[in-house]
Amino acid sequence: MIENFLKPLYKDSLLNKYKTYFNWSSGKDSALALYHLLQNNNYSVDELITTINSHYNRVSMHGLRKELLIAQTDALNIPASLIELPEMPSMAIYEQKITEVVLRLKSDNFTHSAFGDIFLEDLRAYRDKQLAKQNLTSVYPLWKRNTKALLNEFLDLGFKTIIVCANSKYFNEDFVGTIIDKKFIDNLPKEVDPCGENGEFHTFCFDGPIFKNPIDFTIGEKVYREYDTPKTDDDTVCKTSAEKYGVWYCDLLPK
Numbered sequence: 699m700i701e702n703f704l705k706p707l708y709k710d711s712l713l714n715k716y717k718t719y720f721n722w723s724s725g726k727d728s729a730l731a732l733y734h735l736l737q738n739n740n741y742s743v744d745e746l747i748t749t750i751n752s753h754y755n756r757v758s759m760h761g762l763r764k765e766l767l768i769a770q771t772d773a774l775n776i777p778a779s780l781i782e783l784p785e786m787p788s789m790a791i792y793e794q795k796i797t798e799v800v801l802r803l804k805s806d807n808f809t810h811s812a813f814g815d816i817f818l819e820d821l822r823a824y825r826d827k828q829l830a831k832q833n834l835t836s837v838y839p840l841w842k843r844n845t846k847a848l849l850n851e852f853l854d855l856g857f858k859t860i861i862v863c864a865n866s867k868y869f870n871e872d873f874v875g876t877i878i879d880k881k882f883i884d885n886l887p888k889e890v891d892p893c894g895e896n897g898e899f900h901t902f903c904f905d906g907p908i909f910k911n912p913i914d915f916t917i918g919e920k921v922y923r924e925y926d927t928p929k930t931d932d933d934t935v936c937k938t939s940a941e942k943y944g945v946w947y948c949d950l951l952p953k
Contacts, residue, residue, distance in 0.1 A: 717802050718810040721939035722746040724757050724767055726859040727893055729903040730787040730852045731814035745782040746771055746778040753785035760900045761863050761947045800832050812837040816895045845893040846883055852876035857906035864899040866944035872919045918949035
C-alpha cells in the first residue's frame with residue numbers, strides 16, 4: 699500500500715490519527731521529513747526505529763555512535779527502538795530482522811511507516827513491496843521535492859547538521875566533519891545531489907525545531923574504510939558496477 703502524503707487515506711473517525719512509526723536514520727532528511735510529519739494532523743508518530751551495526755554499535759551506513767543516536771532520540775522525546783544487524787548482513791538476514799520488528803509494530807496497531815526518501819524509485823518500490831506484505835501503508839513527506847530547496851528549507855527552519863561520512867569517489871577527508879551552511883551547495887561537485895540522496899554523503903542532525911535540546915558532541919578522528927559493493931538477487935537496493943567503494947568517516951564523540 700502506498701500513500702500520497704498530501705492526500706491521506708480515509709479514516710473511520712476524524713478524531714483518529716494514523717499510528718505511524720518513523721524509519722529514523724539520524725540525518726538531515728529524516729529530521730526534515732519527521733518535522734513535516736509532526737505538523738500533519740493525520741499522523742501520530744509513536745515510535746522511531748533505526749538499524750544498528752551490532753559489531754561496532756553504530757548507526758548503519760552513517761557510522762554514528764549508538765550513544766549519540768540515543769541522545770538524539772531522547773531529545774526528540776519519541777520512543778525509539780534499535781534493529782541490530784551483523785556487520786555485513788545478507789538480504790535474507792536484513793529482511794528477517796526488519797520483518798520481526800514490523801510484525802511487533804503491527805501487533806501494536808501501527809498502520810503506517812514513514813521514510814525520509816526523496817527520489818530513489820527503486821528503493822521506494824522495494825520498501826513498498828515489503829510493507830504491502832504486512833498491509834502497512836508507506837508515507838514519504840519529502841517525496842519528489844527539489845533537493846536544493848529542501849536543504850535551504852532545512853537550514854531556514856533552524857536545523858543544524860554535520861557530515862559524518864562521504865563517498866571517497868567525490869570527497870576527501872576534509873569534507874567530513876563539516877557543518878552544512880548556506881554556502882554548502884555552491885561548493886558541491888556538479889554530479890553530487892545537494893541532499894546526498896544518491897548516497898554521496900550522510901549527516902548527523904544535532905539541533906532544530908523538533909529537538910527539546912541540542913545534542914552535544916566533539917569531533918574525533920577521521921578514518922577511511924573500503925567495502926565490497928553489496929549485491930542482491932534483483933539489484934533493487936544497491937545499483938553500482940564497482941566491485942569496491944571507499945568511505946571517509948568522521949567519528950563524533952558524545953560529551
